[in-house]
Amino acid sequence: MEIGLNHYLVLSTILFSIGLIGVMKRKNLLLLFFATEILLNSVNIAFAAISHYYGDLTGQMFAFFVIAIAASEVAVGLGLLIVWHKRHNSIDLDTMSTMKG
Amino acid sequence: MFEAIAFYLFAFLTTLMFFITVTTSQALHALTALAAGMIFISAFFFILGADFLGAIQIVVYSGAVMALYAFGMMFFDTTREVKEKQGNKYVIAGLSIIAAVLVVVIFAAPMVTDNITALYPMTEGVGNTQDVGMVLFTKYLVPFEVAAIMLLVAMIAGIVLAGKSMDESLTLSDEVDTQETEDKRILS
Numbered sequence: 001m002e003i004g005l006n007h008y009l010v011l012s013t014i015l016f017s018i019g020l021i022g023v024m025k026r027k028n029l030l031l032l033f034f035a036t037e038i039l040l041n042s043v044n045i046a047f048a049a050i051s052h053y054y055g056d057l058t059g060q061m062f063a064f065f066v067i068a069i070a071a072s073e074v075a076v077g078l079g080l081l082i083v084w085h086k087r088h089n090s091i092d093l094d095t096m097s098t099m100k101g
Numbered sequence: 102m103f104e105a106i107a108f109y110l111f112a113f114l115t116t117l118m119f120f121i122t123v124t125t126s127q128a129l130h131a132l133t134a135l136a137a138g139m140i141f142i143s144a145f146f147f148i149l150g151a152d153f154l155g156a157i158q159i160v161v162y163s164g165a166v167m168a169l170y171a172f173g174m175m176f177f178d179t180t181r182e183v184k185e186k187q188g189n190k191y192v193i194a195g196l197s198i199i200a201a202v203l204v205v206v207i208f209a210a211p212m213v214t215d216n217i218t219a220l221y222p223m224t225e226g227v228g229n230t231q232d233v234g235m236v237l238f239t240k241y242l243v244p245f246e247v248a249a250i251m252l253l254v255a256m257i258a259g260i261v262l263a264g265k266s267m268d269e270s271l272t273l274s275d276e277v278d279t280q281e282t283e284d285k286r287i288l289s
Contacts, residue, residue, distance in 0.1 A: 002174050003108045006146070009209065011112050013201045020197035022123030025247045030128060030177060034135050037166070038119050044158075044215055045229075046208055047142040047177055048230050057221045060151050064237070067161050068248040078173040079262025082199030 008049030015042035029081055029091040033074065040070045107148055113142040128174060136167045153230040 019020030044063045048069060051059025083090050118138035144154035180275040196223045221236050237245055 003105050003259035005161070008149075009110060009205050011115075013205045014116055016204055017194075017197040018116065018123055020200055023195055024193045024197065025123065028128070030174065031123075032133055033170075034122055036133055037135060037162070038122065038138070041162075043138065044154075045142060045145055046205075048149045048151045048154055050208070051151065055223050057223060057232060060154050060233060061241050063151075063154055063237060064157065065203075065244060065248055067157060068113075068252060071161055071166060072252050074169055075255040075259040076262070078169060079121075079259045080178050082118050082173065082182045082263045091177060 004064055005049055005053040009046060010048070012042045012046040015045065018042075027093050028094060029084075032093070033077055033081075035068065036073075104148060106143070109149075111141050111144045114138075115145075128177075131168055132167070132174065135170075136163055139167070150229060152228070153233045232239045 016039060019035050019038030022038060023032060024036060026032045044066055047059040047063040047066070049059075051057060051063075081091055084096075088095055115138050118134045118141060121134040123136065125131050125134070138161060143155040143158040143163075143211075146158055221240060223237070224232050227235075
């Protein structure tokens with residue numbers, strides 16, 4: 001029973017769809033951020049698997065940059081979330097409709 | 102054989118943990134399950150021979166990002182049950198699966214169509230960390246520096262946004278005047 005590239009890509013698909021379900025289902029912004037982390041991680045698995053099965057380091061490099069972007073996204077996003085929570089005392093998405101979009 | 106067992110075990114555990122993260126109504130349960138899932142994902146990186154990436158995954162995600170979320174959650178009311186969006190479940194699941202399959206097709210299409218050759222092949226006889234260092238500091242030096250600047254910007258943004266009364270400018274405010282009036286008031 002050999003584990004091939006397809007196994008990892010299928011796993012990546014499953015995790016990505018779980019993350020997308022979370023993004024569409026959640027109303028709380030903090031839990032929306034959690035779902036975003038799941039999306040980034042599932043793509044990282046695909047990058048690492050492709051890097052391994054093709055003997056190429058580029059996939060791992062991209063995974064590093066994805067991790068760096070995720071870390072900075074969390075820092076800025078949580079800062080904005082704290083500011084919003086101080087002003088409006090709620091982090092629900094439905095309260096953020098001042099632009100009537 | 103060992104690889105297959107490890108893959109299926111960690112695939113099951115990761116899927117379970119992330120499923121708990123997106124379905125639970127308790128924010129603390131979601132945070133804990135997400136942290137566990139991050140650690141299980143690092144196991145895939147170790148199986149795939151990307152040791153340095155696995156270590157980075159544990160340090161950055163389970164260490165830094167989860168600690169940041171835990172500190173951030175102290176500001177919010179997390180004991181309350183999270184309200185869910187009322188929508189059609191089948192539409193949500195269908196759209197998610199279609200989008201995920203699209204992502205995999207985007208990844209897989211270039212590999213199926215033509216025989217790709219490794220741009221930066223793994224060097225024989227050196228460890229993964231050394232190999233990563235050689236490629237990262239030669240071919241990817243400029244993106245590395247840009248990522249460093251981006252992290253610095255994110256750090257300053259986090260401090261300014263979350264810090265106490267950091268939205269007031271120190272240079273433009275009348276800090277000196279208030280200080281002087283305060284002194285006068287104390288003296289008089």
